[in-house]
Amino acid sequence: MSVAALLGAIAPVGVDGKRGGYSRHGFDRADLDLRAWFTEEAGRRGLSVETDRNGALWAWWGSPGDGAVVTGSHLDSVPGGGAYDGPLGVAAALVAVDLLRDRGFTPGRPLAITVFPEEEGGRFGLACLGSRLMTGSVDPATALRLTDPDGATLADALAYAGLDPARVGRDGAALRRIGVFVELHVEQGRGLVDLGAPVGVAHSILAHGRWRLRFTGEGNHAGATLLADRRDPMLPAAGVVLAARRAAAAVAGSRATVGRIVPVPGGTNVIASSVDLWLDARAADDARTRAVVAEISAAAAELAEAEGCAVSVTEESYGDTVVFDPALRDELSGVLGGVPDLPTGAGHDAGVLAAHVPTAMLFVRNPTGVSHAPSEHATDADCEAGAAALADVLAHLAR
Incomplete structure (x- = not known):
């Protein structure tokens, strides 16, 4: 299945008739529907899916284990956001598994796709909430008291999603499972457009x-x-x-x-x-x-x-400013034939994890240069090029 087909399957979910684009927020109805979609798609590929104590989804190719190669992104959006910010990285990861299987590849180390919750902070106001909780960079008691515009707390939302609010917080076991994390994301800017490249790697994130x-x-x-x-x-x-x-x-x-x-x-x-x-x-x-x-x-x-x-x-x-692991960044750029590296002004779960594990990002060209808005875009050809690049990277890291 193509990236475009996967994104097309979730296109009706969370459409915002007032703002345009999509409003998909952590543990709301649209987000839960997307989590169910991911679980189903992972199951179709024979991946075993589990939910960690902070609400992140993990889909394992083979047995779970420490030091894994992990990829993925998020499925939530800002209010009235675009179709690619987050979901592109998840759909590309699923297609990358398909491509690797078609090549006859078998991972030599554990490999997983993860979906972090509430990355945008569109519901509770704190960006990268799932990865912040996992890494312990936010106090769980403070996080549980966060409220959405309707007055529901994060604790309420977790309970609604079938999770136990008492278990949220730093998860050392989950962190040990990440040997290296690679997040693919639509570029939020015009760097790749101006460079004429469909795919690039991230250099850094602004403070x-x-x-x-x-x-x-x-x-x-x-x-x-x-x-x-x-x-x-x-x-x-x-x-x-x-x-x-x-x-x-x-x-x-x-x-x-x-x-x-x-x-x-x-x-x-x-x-x-x-x-x-x-x-x-x-x-x-x-x-x-x-x-x-x-x-x-x-x-x-x-x-x-x-x-x-x-x-x-x-x-x-x-x-604070994040500079992605230079050795890993250069290694992946080399695997992909010397693609450009560029900074970004946007925050990501990869940026939160970078203080704890080797982390890298791949960007897919955005011809409009617009993000966090309905006109955010990536061509089907560039989406497939991104999935192929991710497959090459995962094969290199998990060989």
Whole structure:
């Protein structure tokens, strides 16, 4: 079966009629349907599937064991995301198994496909939640208290999915099973387009994080309250959107984005009593990322004071710069005939695992250069080229 056929089979799942694209979030109905699809497809290939204590799926070719060659990605999406971010890596891994079997290949060491849950953080706000729990980089008690927009906690969602919330947390046994991890992903940018290459390897991931800014003022009537009498938190929140752009523009190669604003109570004829705003900031290293956030935080404090409001800044997640294992990266590039290596501004489970096990990533060309949006794309030919490249890599590592 082709990558395109596998992706076509899940195309109806999680379609977002309001935003466009897909909304598939950790342990919601769409995500559970995708997990069932993966389990079925793995079973068709004779792979044995198990679920670990943090909700990651593992499909084993042969007997499970330590020091395995592991590939895979995730199946969840951002709100209104594209069809390729995550699912391409899972579908390509399944096709890579087919290709290796067609070649008569038998792994000389354990080999598995894994699917990490809630990589995007689209439901509970913490990206790479499954891999963070596995590696112990997030406190399980804190994670279990995370809530989605409807007020359900992660503990609620795990129980709904048939998992035991009491068992989540660092999983040393699972980590020992990963001898090397290779994640295939659609490129989130135009590097491969400009280089004219269908496949590349990742060099590094920018330092990045998410911060919540909460502005509090005084809720009041939009028509009865004079401008001079207002303490409107929407004004400093709006100012921070502009301040984020200015702060990022002043630091070469950095990015700062406000993609979500939630006013309370949210009425058209009501001055908000509070406004929550989420900031995503990224730069080449920790110092530059922190400098951008510090500049934005200072602007937020100044803007809030000018309007008679208060502001708090809370770091919700952070990942320092990741440079993928250079020897492994060069080895895989050589296996694939010297494909280009390039950095990425996007975070991945592979980036979380890189601090614990040798990790690499393969990118598949994205002709639009757009990701986290419905126009994200990869051609069928490039998807198949990615699966073939992954098969070559797995054969090399598991020979």
